[in-house]
Amino acid sequence: MQVARKEMCSPLRTKAAWVRKEALRVHKVAQETRIASSLSCVEIFTALFYGHVLRFNPYDPAWEGRDRLIISKGHGAISLYPILADLGYFDRKELDRVCGEGTFLGGIPDPVIPGFETVNGSLGHGPGVGCGMAIALKRKGRSETVFVLVGDGELCEGSVWEAVMFASMHGLDNLVLIIDRNNVSMLDFCKNIIDLNPLEEKLRAFGWEVSSVDGHDPDDLALALSRLKGTQGNRPKALIADTIKGKGVPSLESDALSHIRNIRPEEVDSIIEAMR
Amino acid sequence: MSTMRDAFIEEVHARMGGDERIFFLSADFGSPRLDALRADFPGRFINVGIAEQNLVNVSTGLALEGFIVYAYAIAPFLTMRAYEQIRINLALQSQLKELNVNLIGVGAGMSYDVSGPTHHCLEDLSIMRALPNMTVFSPSDCNLVRKFVDYSIKVKSPKYLRFEGKPLPGIYADNIEKINIEDGFFELRKGGEICLVSTGYMTHKALKVAGALQWEGIDAGVVDIFLLRPFDPAALYSSLKDYRYIVTIEEGFIGKGGLDSIVASTLADNGFGGVIKRMGFADEYIFDIGGREYLHRLAGLGEEDISRSIKTILKVA
Incomplete structure (x- = not known):
């Protein structure tokens, strides 16, 4: 059943394929962007925004009823640009000007961009800030959920674990940590730098509810995220999304240095063509 | 003679009943006056543990949701352990979003004399005033400290309050009204x-x-x-x-x-x-x-x- 459904071309899979191509087009325009890191989380963003997971309002980005999404792996969020443009947060024409003079779409996003919640780009800040937001929402008696997206390489930052300890101590069941486990940090595979596996056991030992999912199946992601959003239980939740860094670009997928690789503009079109 | 921290905490405590926006966070650092505050407001007092980075990050999240936050720790650790958190989440972010976080650092200068150079705080004024959007307050007595409480609530931007560790006599008296x-x-x-x-x-x-x-x-x-x-x-x-x-x-x-x-x-x-x-x-x-x-x-x-x-x-x- 599972296999059969995956083979079907679901609306979310179609959307994710479109997001991947659009992210590559952004990279074609702006070579400074971190494309491999932005490709591993394409399905995560697709599930969040098109899979009825997040509550949001493109015409009032600061709407109090929105779910909060902190993209702690800030550099890896270029794939969110086409989604935000598609949803109406800003004009699609802006995608042709990423990193250009006078634009607001930089190589690493900032909250000058409608739809981005916090300043990121320096790693390890999102989980703690998310804890503060989650406590604030609880004290205000509000029902919104705080999602924080981190990379697995980012988990080496000590401040992440200060927040991990804090979240379980305070029973923040309105906090969902999504870990984009693409197994590659900047200079090497994570297992050759600081191997955090078995990560599930570590987080469970810290008092978190932990599950994992195929991070390139947007339907499974949407189901998992919706389930986590809807459940209470006095424990923060982590969803480990198993992904491939540089997903969709064969030359990046097995490269230990994919983080710092660029795809030359003239190559992008043929890569997109090969995806059809 | 009161310490600056007790004078300030007493005033914040007095406002917490009437102002539900106020949170007080500590990195496992106390004072006699803080015991009363945390007993009265267990829902809005949080001890984050010995974790200054998280102190600043959690304070940021609360402030982004509209709360007025006091974040309390030993001055050199607050400013220097968590400097990058302060820079990114408070100084930088407050240029784009309203954020009222008041960093209370206790142990200005040589307050902690015999504790040695880890506790001496001789760099904080230089590094904190280097940050755009950061208010840097260095009071000389408790009258100024008390006066700052209303300012800290009114001005919705990040602030560093550099407090003396030991009790000091008053300098300002009736003239505090004019200041x-x-x-x-x-x-x-x-x-x-x-x-x-x-x-x-x-x-x-x-x-x-x-x-x-x-x-x-x-x-x-x-x-x-x-x-x-x-x-x-x-x-x-x-x-x-x-x-x-x-x-x-x-x-x-x-x-x-x-x-x-x-x-x-x-x-x-x-x-x-x-x-x-x-x-x-x-x-x-x-x-x-x-x-x-x-x-x-x-x-x-x-x-x-x-x-x-x-x-x-x-x-x-």
Whole structure:
């Protein structure tokens, strides 16, 4: 059943394929962007925004009823640009000007961009800030959920674990940590730098509810995220999304240095063509 | 005599009942007065543990949701362990979003004398005032500290409050009513040719030195700077321009962007023609053990050292 459904071309899979191509087009325009890191989380963003997971309002980005999404792996969020443009947060024409003079779409996003919640780009800040937001929402008696997206390489930052300890101590069941486990940090595979596996056991030992999912199946992601959003239980939740860094670009997928690789503009079109 | 932290916490505590927006966070650091606050408001007091980075990050999340946050820790650890969190989440982010986080650092300068160089706090003024959008408050007594509470609620931006660790006598009294925090400084004593400019604990010392010099016929002014950022250079210049000699005195490294550089650059930018003498700690850490005044004397910052320097400048020694 599972296999059969995956083979079907679901609306979310179609959307994710479109997001991947659009992210590559952004990279074609702006070579400074971190494309491999932005490709591993394409399905995560697709599930969040098109899979009825997040509550949001493109015409009032600061709407109090929105779910909060902190993209702690800030550099890896270029794939969110086409989604935000598609949803109406800003004009699609802006995608042709990423990193250009006078634009607001930089190589690493900032909250000058409608739809981005916090300043990121320096790693390890999102989980703690998310804890503060989650406590604030609880004290205000509000029902919104705080999602924080981190990379697995980012988990080496000590401040992440200060927040991990804090979240379980305070029973923040309105906090969902999504870990984009693409197994590659900047200079090497994570297992050759600081191997955090078995990560599930570590987080469970810290008092978190932990599950994992195929991070390139947007339907499974949407189901998992919706389930986590809807459940209470006095424990923060982590969803480990198993992904491939540089997903969709064969030359990046097995490269230990994919983080710092660029795809030359003239190559992008043929890569997109090969995806059809 | 109260400590600055107890005076401030008492005032914050008094407002928490009527203002549900106030949160008080500590990195496992206390005070007698804090025990009452946390007993009364367990839902809005959080001890994050010995985790200054998370203290700042959690404070940021609360403030982004509209709360007024006080984040309380030992000054060198708050400012230097968590400097990048302060820079990214508070200084940088507050340029785009309203954020009211008040970082309360206890242990200004050599407050924790015998605890040694890990606890000495001689860099904080330089590094905190380097941050755009950050207010830097360095009070010299509890009257200023109490006065700052309403300002801290009203002004919705990140602030660093540098508090003395030990109890200090009052400097301001009835005149506290006339003082606006925004003014940033106050001329405590008008002098003749020479003026001492100081902040925090060193303002007490400057007043003592000025008092002693009076017996020797030297009439020294004293200006207390309590707000190091934001800062109005024109106002400070107009208070100092008629002096011929300016001596800055601080519990911080000199020549590194602290109080001395505020004063020196203000004077230089306005074409001051007089003499500027900077007094503070030299460019090295202090492993000597002893009380605060002993450490000051080793650094040439004892009252007599300062008096002697002044007389040398005035060529009356």
